[in-house]
Amino acid sequence: MSVIGYALWLYHRFPLSQRDVQELLHERGIHVSHETLRQWNIKFAPLLTEELRHREPRRGSRWHLDEVHVVVGGMKHWLWRAVDEQGAVLDVLLQEHRDTEAAKTFFTRLLDEYDVPEAIHTDKLWSYGAAIRELSVLHAVEHVQVVSSARCNNLVEQSHRPTRQQERKQVGFKRRRRTQEFLALHARTSNLHRHTRTTVPASQRRANQTSATRDWHEALRRAA
Structure with a gap:
């Protein structure tokens, strides 16, 4: 599950294609096919989106x-x-x-x-x-x-x-349902990491990053 979580995090956190994620995993000695990455996204993206949404704080009015x-x-x-x-x-x-x-x-x-x-x-x-x-x-x-x-x-x-960046990286989106699922999880992941890019002290950024990573893995555990 840690490999799945890492692969999905890379894909939804950064403007990467599935081929990019496959290559990054390969560099770490993890051999995963493109089709396996695609199936992981199909299975876990909707579940992760809901888990992350439920974990978000109360939003503004x-x-x-x-x-x-x-x-x-x-x-x-x-x-x-x-x-x-x-x-x-x-x-x-x-x-x-x-x-x-x-x-x-x-x-x-x-x-x-x-x-x-x-x-x-x-x-x-x-x-x-x-x-x-x-x-x-x-x-x-x-x-x-x-x-x-x-x-x-x-x-x-x-x-x-970020949507435009991902659209260019993937050379366009192919299917409406998969695009909706991808963009929904991409948005929740962006929310999770919003406070890791602010001009706060480095110690606070590290704490924010640790919290975001912990929430991601907890949401993945529940989704599984």
């Missing part, structure tokens, strides 16, 4: 939402993403459309997991406002529309970067 196009299997999709005011990813959802129904689906998914927020920050896509008007639970929530380059939207814009 100001949501920042954005959507970015992603090509999956040669077809254009939209990756909807929500982060809180601290930059932690609340959820990601891959959808074929960028309309009111898609926005409602994403809001409903978020509300199934989190309390009603105090404020929702979005770009000026009209679908957000239309979806908020159709969901009565959000009528009293402050809706702040900003231009995509505004500073307050940087949190979610920055959160898209």
Whole structure:
């Protein structure tokens, strides 16, 4: 299980392809086929995502939402993403459309997991406002529309970067379901390691890294 955990951690922590992970394991004397790595991801990614989500602390009450196009299997999709005011990813959802129904689906998914927020920050896509008007639970929530380059939207814009890096590394995504599973775990792994990259003293960074590693292995143990 330690080998599986290490392989999955490499794949979801850094912009690496499965071939890269296979080579890194080989350098450590661990011979694993590409197909075995693929099957490990299929089996454990959804389970790990849920375990890590349940271990996360309470999230903030100001949501920042954005959507970015992603090509999956040669077809254009939209990756909807929500982060809180601290930059932690609340959820990601891959959808074929960028309309009111898609926005409602994403809001409903978020509300199934989190309390009603105090404020929702979005770009000026009209679908957000239309979806908020159709969901009565959000009528009293402050809706702040900003231009995509505004500073307050940087949190979610920055959160898209690892997705783009991984998309380039994998030379595009192939299947929608696998892409959703990968991006969901990638987001939870990013949350786990958010505080290992901050400008805090080295001793604190090491402590944060140790905590993140411990949480990862505990989640993997429970997922197994």
